[in-house]
Amino acid sequence: MSQSNSSDRPFRKLTKAIISVLVIAAVVILAWLISPFIIIGQPANFSDIDEHFRYGTIGGESTDGIPYWLWQALPAVFEDELPADQPSKESWSTFGFIQEPDHELPIGFAKSKRSIFADILGIDVITQNCATCHVSTLRETSDSKPSIISTMPGAVVNLQAYIRFLITAAADERFTASHIMPYIAEMDAGLNPLEKLVYKYFVIPQTRDSLLRERHDLAVMDLQSEYGPGRVDTFNTYKTRRFGFQAEDLSPSEVNGIADFPSIWNQAPRQNLYLHWDGNNGNADERNRTAALALVAPSNLNFDSLERIREWLNVVPPPTYPYAIDASLASKGEPIFEANCARCHNLFDHPGEDTVIPIDEIKTDRGRLDSYTRDLASNQYLIFSGITYRGEDKRFRNYRKTNGYVSAPLDGIWLRAPYLHNGSVPNMRALLEEPAKRPVEFYRGYDVYDQDNVGFVSTVAEENDNAFFKFNTALPGNGNGGHNYGTDLSTDDKEALIEYLKTL
Numbered sequence: 001m002s003q004s005n006s007s008d009r010p011f012r013k014l015t016k017a018i019i020s021v022l023v024i025a026a027v028v029i030l031a032w033l034i035s036p037f038i039i040i041g042q043p044a045n046f047s048d049i050d051e052h053f054r055y056g057t058i059g060g061e062s063t064d065g066i067p068y069w070l071w072q073a074l075p076a077v078f079e080d081e082l083p084a085d086q087p088s089k090e091s092w093s094t095f096g097f098i099q100e101p102d103h104e105l106p107i108g109f110a111k112s113k114r115s116i117f118a119d120i121l122g123i124d125v126i127t128q129n130c131a132t133c134h135v136s137t138l139r140e141t142s143d144s145k146p147s148i149i150s151t152m153p154g155a156v157v158n159l160q161a162y163i164r165f166l167i168t169a170a171a172d173e174r175f176t177a178s179h180i181m182p183y184i185a186e187m188d189a190g191l192n193p194l195e196k197l198v199y200k201y202f203v204i205p206q207t208r209d210s211l212l213r214e215r216h217d218l219a220v221m222d223l224q225s226e227y228g229p230g231r232v233d234t235f236n237t238y239k240t241r242r243f244g245f246q247a248e249d250l251s252p253s254e255v256n257g258i259a260d261f262p263s264i265w266n267q268a269p270r271q272n273l274y275l276h277w278d279g280n281n282g283n284a285d286e287r288n289r290t291a292a293l294a295l296v297a298p299s300n301l302n303f304d305s306l307e308r309i310r311e312w313l314n315v316v317p318p319p320t321y322p323y324a325i326d327a328s329l330a331s332k333g334e335p336i337f338e339a340n341c342a343r344c345h346n347l348f349d350h351p352g353e354d355t356v357i358p359i360d361e362i363k364t365d366r367g368r369l370d371s372y373t374r375d376l377a378s379n380q381y382l383i384f385s386g387i388t389y390r391g392e393d394k395r396f397r398n399y400r401k402t403n404g405y406v407s408a409p410l411d412g413i414w415l416r417a418p419y420l421h422n423g424s425v426p427n428m429r430a431l432l433e434e435p436a437k438r439p440v441e442f443y444r445g446y447d448v449y450d451q452d453n454v455g456f457v458s459t460v461a462e463e464n465d466n467a468f469f470k471f472n473t474a475l476p477g478n479g480n481g482g483h484n485y486g487t488d489l490s491t492d493d494k495e496a497l498i499e500y501l502k503t504l
Contacts, residue, residue, distance in 0.1 A: 044110035049312045054131045057110040059302035065125025067203045073183040078169045096156040108132030128295045133261045137447045152415050153261040160227040170211030177204045220247040223255050225477050228469035229445035233258045235372050243379045256477025257371020260423035268314035269348045277421035278369050279356040279406035283398040303389040318412025321502045333500025344407035358404040364482030374401045410504050417455030424473050424480035427455025432494050435481040443468040
């Protein structure tokens, strides 16, 4: 008996060794399969605040993000759905998003992890942040290298076209794993077998369902004038996406609430001023959260990130006019400004004043004003109910319905063209003309600066096969009337005033 046990011993040792090797191999294979899913560290944070503004997260990873490799593949998969008037680039720059050479994503996008199991395992997703709408480029001439400027209005980004591309793709019969996975494979994504299964049976079908829900919620776009670059309808999409309003139930007068992206520099002195184009809120923190909610559901906001950005925006200055200024002419323009403009626009010296100018006085297009309704205001008071940050109740408390548009401070006004709340006047010189003499049509989305007229060049239809957006002031929400202030000045006074405005 002992002789038999002795003869079996080498076999048992070999068996144990084989089993050990197999177990180790299984563990290694399992670790390799799940390693891409392990959530490590904080989502998309950067130490440099400007870089964080451009590429950091403001939340939304858990529900609002699009899986990374799917997002990267979509321009190639649905190349035929990209804007017809743009070069076929199979990239997101088609929509005006700015790509810096040392970053994998365009400005305005963050890469983070979405949890798929117990906050331990997740997949890479792409979310958007504040820079989507508040970074743009500036060129002195068509041959100049563009300067990228944070916190200015996103004048070259066509956000509506990007959204329409996503929701149109979702309704396409080609939005299937069998059709999309070969494109992802061609991108050298390096997905392991488990990742491929997750993408095939979970990621792609779930993303399509999510985008189809967005398609339904954004049906209001089919009733509106086309936005073009640099513009958005904030509050009608709130009604349908956040509160369940139905597009067909919106009144015709409120449908076209399209407005320009604003600048967001120098926020500290604005703390006691009425904000948004219609002055419907005097609390900057609430205004910031409102803007974030265009991209992120309330419960998914990253308040730490928003706080960092808020503190920076409080102190970041407006860009200085980078071209030559006739100092003598500008000095003549200062008293003209004081006599004709300062009463409404020199607001930093008069904090706390209600600066909403009644619509019957300012007479600009009322589409944006009418889009913000009392029903919406009452719903907004409920949106952050029960959500706190550092012990502070974050629910809205300051929204109101107004009867006009706010007169805003003019710091950095040279870089905020086109003008009026809906961007319907291409430059400052045109704004100082009577409405009947302002351009009926002009082009938006060109980043070459018009130093003579103070604005962006608006007469160029195309550059290097890149067609710019023809803005038609006759369409609903696009009216360029009103704001008749300064239109009766002499030609010499207008020249001096324009030169002075460059210095603000």
